Amino acid sequence: MAFTVHDILYAKRKGLKHSSEEIKSLVNGYVAGDVADYQVSAWLMAACINGLDSDETSALTQAMVDSGETIDLSSLGGTTVDKHSTGGIGDKTTLVLVPLLASASLTVAKMSGRGLGITGGTIDKLESIPGFSVNLSKEQFLDQARRIGCVVAGQTANLAPADKKIYALRDVTATVDCIPLIAASVMSKKIASGAKTILLDVKSGSGAFMKDIESARELADTMIDIGRAAGRRTIAVISDMDQPLGLAVGNSVEVAEAIDTLKGNGPSDLTELCIELASLLCNAACPENGISRTQIEELLSSGAALLKFRQMIEAQDGDSKVLDDTSLLPQAKFSLSVYAKSSGYITAVDAERIGRAACLLGAGRSRKEDQIDPTAGVLLRKKIGDQIEAGEELAVLVWSGNISPEPAVLSAESAFSIGAHAPESKPLIQDKLGF
Ligand code: URA
Numbered sequence: 330m331a332f333t334v335h336d337i338l339y340a341k342r343k344g345l346k347h348s349s350e351e352i353k354s355l356v357n358g359y360v361a362g363d364v365a366d367y368q369v370s371a372w373l374m375a376a377c378i379n380g381l382d383s384d385e386t387s388a389l390t391q392a393m394v395d396s397g398e399t400i401d402l403s404s405l406g407g408t409t410v411d412k413h414s415t416g417g418i419g420d421k422t423t424l425v426l427v428p429l430l431a432s433a434s435l436t437v438a439k440m441s442g443r444g445l446g447i448t449g450g451t452i453d454k455l456e457s458i459p460g461f462s463v464n465l466s467k468e469q470f471l472d473q474a475r476r477i478g479c480v481v482a483g484q485t486a487n488l489a490p491a492d493k494k495i496y497a498l499r500d501v502t503a504t505v506d507c508i509p510l511i512a513a514s515v516m517s518k519k520i521a522s523g524a525k526t527i528l529l530d531v532k533s534g535s536g537a538f539m540k541d542i543e544s545a546r547e548l549a550d551t552m553i554d555i556g557r558a559a560g561r562r563t564i565a566v567i568s569d570m571d572q573p574l575g576l577a578v579g580n581s582v583e584v585a586e587a588i589d590t591l592k593g594n595g596p597s598d599l600t601e602l603c604i605e606l607a608s609l610l611c612n613a614a615c616p617e618n619g620i621s622r623t624q625i626e627e628l629l630s631s632g633a634a635l636l637k638f639r640q641m642i643e644a645q646d647g648d649s650k651v652l653d654d655t656s657l658l659p660q661a662k663f664s665l666s667v668y669a670k671s672s673g674y675i676t677a678v679d680a681e682r683i684g685r686a687a688c689l690l691g692a693g694r695s696r697k698e699d700q701i702d703p704t705a706g707v708l709l710r711k712k713i714g715d716q717i718e719a720g721e722e723l724a725v726l727v728w729s730g731n732i733s734p735e736p737a738v739l740s741a742e743s744a745f746s747i748g749a750h751a752p753e754s755k756p757l758i759q760d761k762l763g764f
C-alpha cells in the first residue's frame with residue numbers, strides 16, 4: 330500500500346504502530362535526501378513521546394544497518410565476539426578486555442567511536458599511545474583479526490550512515506535520551522560490525538546515560554531483543570557507574586591504568602569487571618567449551634593478555650615500549666591536588682562531576698571538531714568507603730593546555746562527600762540479563 334512521509338508522521342503522532350516498510354522508507358528517504366530534516370525531527374519527537382515497540386525498534390535498527398556496509402567476519406573462522414559499553418567515567422574496560430579475550434582464543438574485531446562529551450572514547454585513549462593508528466582499511470582490519478585475534482579501529486564512515494545522520498538530528502532536537510532510539514543506534518553499529526556474540530555493559534548511576542537501574546534494565550532488554558532478532562547471541566550486564574571505574578579518568582592516564590591491570594596491578598573494581606565480563610563472554614560464545622574464572626585470571630597473571638596487547642599495539646604501528654614503561658605515554662605538564670576539608674569516610678564520588686572536571690581540563694570534547702589534550706584527567710586517590718583525614722589528598726588533576734583549572738577544581742571537590750560512617754558497599758555488577 331502506498332503511504333507518504335506525512336502518513337508516517339501522522340501515524341506516530343497518533344501512537345499507531347508502523348510497519349517495517351514504513352520505517353524502511355523513512356530511513357532510506359532520509360539518507361537519500363528525499364525526506365527533510367524537519368520531517369525526521371518531527372518523527373523522532375513523536376517516537377520519543379509515543380514509543381516504538383520491539384518490532385518497530387528492530388525494523389529501525391535493520392534499516393540503519395542496511396543503509397551502509399556490513400563487515401563480514403565469517404572468513405576469520407574463529408569465534409567472533411564484541412562488547413559494547415554504554416559509556417561511563419574512567420571506563421577503560423575495552424583496553425583490557427579485548428586482549429584478554431584474544432588470549433582466550435576468541436576473535437575480537439572491534440570498531441569503536443571517539444568520545445563526545447565528558448572524556449575521550451576508546452579510540453581517543455588508544456591514540457595516546459605514540460604512533461598508534463586507528464585508521465585501518467577493511468583488509469588491514471580483517472587481516473589483523475585473523476593473525477592475532479584482536480583489532481580495535483575507528484568506525485568507518487559507511488558503517489550505519491543512517492544512524493550518524495539521525496544521531497546528529499537527535500542531538501539538536503532533545504531526542505537522544507529515548508530508550509528505543511538509543512538501543513537501535515547502538516545495535517545498528519554492533520550488528521553491522523559482524524560479531525556473532527555481543528556483550529552489552531549497560532552502566533547505571535550518576536556518571537551514566539541511564540541514571541537508575543530500572544531504565545538501565547529496560548535499555549539492556551531492548552538491545553538484547555534487537556540482537557536476538559538479528560540472529561546474534563546477545564547478553565548484558567548492568568554495572569555501577571555511581572563512582573568512576575578505577576582511579577584514572579582521562580586518556581593517557583587510563584591507558585596507563587589499563588596496562589597496570591593487564592600486569593595484574595590494576596584497581597580492584599576494574600580488574601573484577603574485566604575478569605567477570607571476559608568469563609561471561611567466553612562462556613556465552615562457546616558454551617560447549619566453558620572457561621573457568623580461574624583460567625581467565627591465569628591469562629592475566631601469566632602475561633598472555635599483555636602479550637596480545639603488545640601484538641595489537643605493534644600491528645597498529647604503536648610504540649609497544651609503553652607497556653614496559655608507562656612514562657613513555659604523553660605526560661601532563663601541570664598538576665594540582667584537591668584535599669579533604671574534613672575527616673571521616675568517603676560516602677560518594679559523583680562520577681559525573683569527576684568526568685566534568687576531566688573534560689574542563691581538556692580530556693573531552695564538546696564539539697566533534699575539538700582537540701583533546703591526551704594528558705588531561707583526574708587521578709582519584711580515594712573511592713567510596715575509604716577513610717580520610719582532613720587535609721589528605723582526594724584527587725590530583727593533571728593537564729598540559731593553557732587553561733585555568735579553577736572550574737575543574739570546583740567540580741572535582743564537589744564530587745566527594747565525606748560522612749561519619751562508611752556506606753554499605755554496592756555490588757559492581759548489579760544484574761545480568763539474557764543468560
Ligand atoms: N551511543 C550511541 O551510539 N547511540 C546513542 O543513541 C546513544 C549513545
